Amino acid sequence: RVISGQPLNEAEEVFTSSLRPQHLDECIGQPNIREKIAIAIQAARQRSEPLEHVLFYGPPGLGKTTLAHVVANEMGAKIRCSSGPALVKAGDVMGLLSSVNTGDVLFIDEIHRLSTPVEEFIYPAMEDFKVDYTVDSGLHAKTINFPLKRFTLVGATTRAGLLSAPLRSRFGMLYHLDFYSTPELTEILARSARLLKLDCQDGTLELIASRSRGTPRIANRLLKRVRDYAQVKGSGVLSTDIVENALKMEQIDALGLDPLDRAFLKALVTVYDGGPAGIEAIAATLGEERDTLEDVVEPYLLQIGFVRRTKRGREVTPQARDHLGLAPKKGKHP
Numbered sequence: 001r002v003i004s005g006q007p008l009n010e011a012e013e014v015f016t017s018s019l020r021p022q023h024l025d026e027c028i029g030q031p032n033i034r035e036k037i038a039i040a041i042q043a044a045r046q047r048s049e050p051l052e053h054v055l056f057y058g059p060p061g062l063g064k065t066t067l068a069h070v071v072a073n074e075m076g077a078k079i080r081c082s083s084g085p086a087l088v089k090a091g092d093v094m095g096l097l098s099s100v101n102t103g104d105v106l107f108i109d110e111i112h113r114l115s116t117p118v119e120e121f122i123y124p125a126m127e128d129f130k131v132d133y134t135v136d137s138g139l140h141a142k143t144i145n146f147p148l149k150r151f152t153l154v155g156a157t158t159r160a161g162l163l164s165a166p167l168r169s170r171f172g173m174l175y176h177l178d179f180y181s182t183p184e185l186t187e188i189l190a191r192s193a194r195l196l197k198l199d200c201q202d203g204t205l206e207l208i209a210s211r212s213r214g215t216p217r218i219a220n221r222l223l224k225r226v227r228d229y230a231q232v233k234g235s236g237v238l239s240t241d242i243v244e245n246a247l248k249m250e251q252i253d254a255l256g257l258d259p260l261d262r263a264f265l266k267a268l269v270t271v272y273d274g275g276p277a278g279i280e281a282i283a284a285t286l287g288e289e290r291d292t293l294e295d296v297v298e299p300y301l302l303q304i305g306f307v308r309r310t311k312r313g314r315e316v317t318p319q320a321r322d323h324l325g326l327a328p329k330k331g332k333h334p
């Protein structure tokens with residue numbers, strides 16, 4: 001699925017990494033976050049102290065992993081990466097923690113998916129830079145108090161609300177990443193096009209940007225699809241026609257919505273009479289994971305005002321019906 005914010009496979013991860021900005025001044029957009037991070041980094045460096053723990057949250061593909069790497073680079077530190085689901089036992093974390101040096105960044109993606117025992121194990125590591133680690137088991141079990149180097153934990157999650165309150169409170173800085181504007185995405189694409197040595201006609205990058213659902217990962221992914229299309233169907237140069245045709249082939253519409261977005265809206269209209277409908281019910285109708293709908297599909301539809309969330313569930317708005325070419329909802333008492 002083109003709009004999914006997650007990397008699709010290893011090859012894409014390599015492509016994504018090759019386009020990742022390395023330093024703060026190469027990052028585009030998120031001006032508030034960039035300014036706050038720049039100040040925090042400068043202050044920490046002046047005091048020769050590690051940076052406080054940072055949490056980045058927001059929909060997939062907006063730059064959380066990128067910022068974690070940028071923070072490490074700017075601090076002149078090494079980064080070690082892991083993810084919530086990969087850290088199952090205290091021993092998994094112990095391996096990581098015991099190898100970090102002073103000032104290093106430990107990046108945990110999908111941090112909301114840490115198991116409770118692992119989460120409780122890292123509280124003292126975050127707070128006091130020490131852990132109580134139990135070796136052996138049964139009669140021979142003993143707990144060793146293990147001092148750690150002062151490190152910076154950078155966590156990333158799609159929704160801060162999924163984090164337990166005790167874990168959330170242990171981060172000194174919490175930053176919410178917003179969707180990017182079309183001019184910002186155009187700038188990101190211009191940088192990517194330069195790195196990929198692409199020949200683009202005027203207005204083509206802006207056109208791709210406007211179909212990228214406010215998300216840099218999607219913008220770069222579409223650029224790659226358009227590049228392939230231009231190479232096979234044209235002379236390799238990106239023209240408006242080539243971009244339009246490539247996006248049509250990917251079933252991306254004028255607003256950047258893809259088949260799953262449209263299926264979500266259509267299910268709400270046709271099966272649930274426009275809503276309100278619960279997310280579980282919609283997920284069952286579409287045969288999709290609830291998490292995918294909540295993390296990837298809904299945030300953008302909410303942002304552009306196509307869906308409303310009410311206490312009783314999700315409702316489709318007249319703008320969405322209009323976009324899909326569906327008749328407005330009939331009043332109950334005509």
Ligand code: ADP
Nearest residue numbers: 016019020028060061062063064065066216217
């Ligand atoms: P997340 O961790 O939030 O899912 P990533 O950090 O993996 O997102 O970002 C996805 C892609 O978007 C990266 O390849 C990177 O090139 C690009 N990207 C993200 N944020 C920016 C930015 N501020 N400026 C330029 N490119 C960005």
